[in-house]
Amino acid sequence: MSKKRLIPKLQLKTSSYDPNRMVLVVTKKFDQVTEIGDAVSQSKIFQDQGADELIFINIDRENKDIHKLSKIIHKVSEEIFMPITVGGGVTSEDHFRILLSNGADKISINTIAVKDPSFITLTSQKYGAQCVVVSIDYKLDEYNKFKVFTKNGSYNTGLNPIEWAMQADKLGAGEILLSCIDHDGMKIGLELEVTRQVSENVSIPVITSGGCGLAQHFADGYLIGKADAVAAGTFFAQRDQNFMQTRSQIKNAGVNIRVHS
Amino acid sequence: MIGIVDYGMGNLLSVYSAFDYLGADVTICKHPEDLKDVDKIVIPGVGAFKDCIGKLKSENFQEALNEHVLNKAKPTLGICLGMQVMAKKSYEGGEYEGLGWFDADVVRLHPSDPSLRIPNIGWNEIDFKNDVVVFKGVPQKSDLYLVHSYYMKCNSQLDVVATYQYGQTVTAAVMKNNIIATQFHPEKSQDHGLKILENFINWKP
Numbered sequence: 001m002s003k004k005r006l007i008p009k010l011q012l013k014t015s016s017y018d019p020n021r022m023v024l025v026v027t028k029k030f031d032q033v034t035e036i037g038d039a040v041s042q043s044k045i046f047q048d049q050g051a052d053e054l055i056f057i058n059i060d061r062e063n064k065d066i067h068k069l070s071k072i073i074h075k076v077s078e079e080i081f082m083p084i085t086v087g088g089g090v091t092s093e094d095h096f097r098i099l100l101s102n103g104a105d106k107i108s109i110n111t112i113a114v115k116d117p118s119f120i121t122l123t124s125q126k127y128g129a130q131c132v133v134v135s136i137d138y139k140l141d142e143y144n145k146f147k148v149f150t151k152n153g154s155y156n157t158g159l160n161p162i163e164w165a166m167q168a169d170k171l172g173a174g175e176i177l178l179s180c181i182d183h184d185g186m187k188i189g190l191e192l193e194v195t196r197q198v199s200e201n202v203s204i205p206v207i208t209s210g211g212c213g214l215a216q217h218f219a220d221g222y223l224i225g226k227a228d229a230v231a232a233g234t235f236f237a238q239r240d241q242n243f244m245q246t247r248s249q250i251k252n253a254g255v256n257i258r259v260h261s
Numbered sequence: 262m263i264g265i266v267d268y269g270m271g272n273l274l275s276v277y278s279a280f281d282y283l284g285a286d287v288t289i290c291k292h293p294e295d296l297k298d299v300d301k302i303v304i305p306g307v308g309a310f311k312d313c314i315g316k317l318k319s320e321n322f323q324e325a326l327n328e329h330v331l332n333k334a335k336p337t338l339g340i341c342l343g344m345q346v347m348a349k350k351s352y353e354g355g356e357y358e359g360l361g362w363f364d365a366d367v368v369r370l371h372p373s374d375p376s377l378r379i380p381n382i383g384w385n386e387i388d389f390k391n392d393v394v395v396f397k398g399v400p401q402k403s404d405l406y407l408v409h410s411y412y413m414k415c416n417s418q419l420d421v422v423a424t425y426q427y428g429q430t431v432t433a434a435v436m437k438n439n440i441i442a443t444q445f446h447p448e449k450s451q452d453h454g455l456k457i458l459e460n461f462i463n464w465k466p
Contacts, residue, residue: 001374001427002383003404047451052384078278083406083449103274105307105408105449128308130380130408174380205382228378258384258404 003258004222005052005229006247008236009209010039011059012072012088022072026234027059028185030137030153036237043076046236049243051082052258055177055207055231057108057135058088061152066095070102077103085133085177096123100131108133108177111150114157114164117171124172129204132175134168136161138194139181146194153181162197169202176202177231180210185234187213195225207231215249222255263462264290264299266326266343268306268316276305276340279448283455285462293325301461302326302335304442306342310351310367310411313342314359323360330440331362336464339442344435345413347442353411363435363442365415372428380410387433387445390422395441395460396434403453405433405445412444439466 012022013033024039043054054076058069066089073086086099087108096107107127112119113134124132138161141147148159157164165176176198180191188211195208208221209231221230236243251257265276267289280287280303290296304326306313317323330337339347348359351367359367370379384404389396407425413432415421423434423443434443441461447454 001377002381002385002407005383050451074274077274079282081275081279081282081448081451081455083408083446100272101274103272103278105272105275125309129410130382131307175382203378204380205378228383 001256002228003052004255005207006218006250006257007053007055007207007229007231008046008051009055009057009231009233010042011057011233012039012069013058014060014068020068022058022068024237025059026185026237030059030181030184032185033059039072040075040079042237043080046243047080047082050247050258051243052229053083053085054080055085055108056087059152060089064089066090066098070098073099073104074102087133087135093123093126096127096131100127106131106133106175108135110135110137113168114148114150114159117167120168120171120173124174129172129174132173133177134165134173134175135177135179136165136168137179137181149181161194162201165198165206166201169204173204175204176206178206178208178210183211186211187234189213189217190221190225190230192220192225195221195227199226199228205229209233215246216253218246218250219253219255222250223253262299263287263301263303264296265303265305266296266322267291268313268320268322270306270308270313270316270342272307273305275448276303279455279458280462283459283462293321296325296329300335302330302337304337304339304343304346306340306346308342310342310345310353310359311355311357313346314351314357317346317360326360334439334466336461336466337440338461339440340448341409341444341446344442344444345411347435347440348413351411362440363413363415363420363437364417365413365420365435367411368414369411370409370427370429370431374428377428380408381427382408385425385427385445387423387425393422393436395436395457395464396423397460398456399453405447405450405453407433407445409444
């Protein structure tokens with residue numbers, strides 16, 4: 001059985017000081033962006049601390065530039081020897097090709113998958129299911145129901161996240177990446193109910209994210225949410241959290257996780 | 262010089278970067294004749310078996326690989342799909358003939374526990390056969406990274422040099438003469454993976 005995975009999620013955004021450079025940021029509820037540093041050097045720290053994978057997401061709201069993103073991925077892949085998922089603004093097969101040839105292993109798609117679900121099947125057949133991560137951002141709507149939001153959390157698609165995940169699975173996705181917008185950056189713990197229902201209803205691995213503030217929150221994601229992996233941005237970006245210590249705490253909670261030796 | 266076979270599929274950059282990081286002389290072989298200039302060969306690969314063997318054939322790599330790997334016996338490493346393509350036959354999305362270097366079929370994972378997910382993505386504890394030079398210095402039960410839905414089912418257990426458990430015993434590596442091939446991704450498996458690549462650089466079968 002595969003070990004449960006612990007994945008730092010690195011959100012990237014064009015620097016407000018230099019339009020040619022992308023920097024690492026943290027967000028709250030997909031908003032309140034704070035620039036915190038350099039993605040490449042932070043990746044190296046995560047590698048030394050034994051992260052299982054890395055996820056990079058471009059969260060620029062406009063003028064998403066695939067080349068600017070691929071430049072960073074290229075640099076990262078020269079020194080980082082673990083799996084890399086990249087997404088944010090991927091809308092064409094060409095984007096897949098560019099990111100994969102610059103060192104990405106998996107591509108995360110979101111808005112395009114909702115707009116054109118056949119894109120999941122197309123890319124899955126061409127690059128293999130393992131390459132296609134369908135990213136699902138969701139939050140409570142005004143009727144207190146969880147709905148899938150696209151365009152960086154700004155557009156309510158009206159889709160039910162559980163049903164959408166099941167459909168993505170059928171269409172050929174290789175993995176599901178859940179992000180609960182309401183919990184993003186809030187350190188209040190993961191959203192566990194949708195996570196659990198998705199995990200129980202798809203046949204592919206599920207990564208959940210949004211809200212980790214304690215080691216216990218990760219353990220809850222695996223044990224209650226039944227997720228195969230938990231991703232976190234804010235939690236790892238703030239240096240007061242020791243990755244190895246977190247890992248031991250998660251293991252002690254009874255989760256089969258890799259302890260870096 | 263280590264040559265990475267580029268037949269238009271997969272993440273070559275990671276494999277290249279890993280060898281480069283380890284200080285090896287490494288080059289990308291875009292054409293079959295490029296194999297003449299290298300003394301070690303790496304066949305990487307992700308994607309579908311059909312496309313992989315199709316490209317190897319259409320780019321005329323099959324003949325050149327047979328020459329350099331089988332006849333000239335250059336040390337060769339296959340990774341993931343680059344391993345599977347060395348089998349006789351694959352049943353991924355149909356029935357396709359492979360390079361036939363190993364007496365094996367490529368079949369879908371079939372874990373006894375139906376809750377186990379396919380593709381299997383993640384770190385698994387690998388059981389190594391003792392005294393395999395390429396695994397020297399890598400502890401038993403090391404966690405290595407795998408991502409696959411199909412695996413190589415060998416007819417000769419002598420070829421199998423590593424396995425792991427996923428609701429069934431899954432082939433993790435095979436070896437025969439000058440050929441070693443791994444289902445896991447050493448270039449994505451941090452320290453233990455890099456150690457295996459380093460051993461391959463120094464391998465004299």
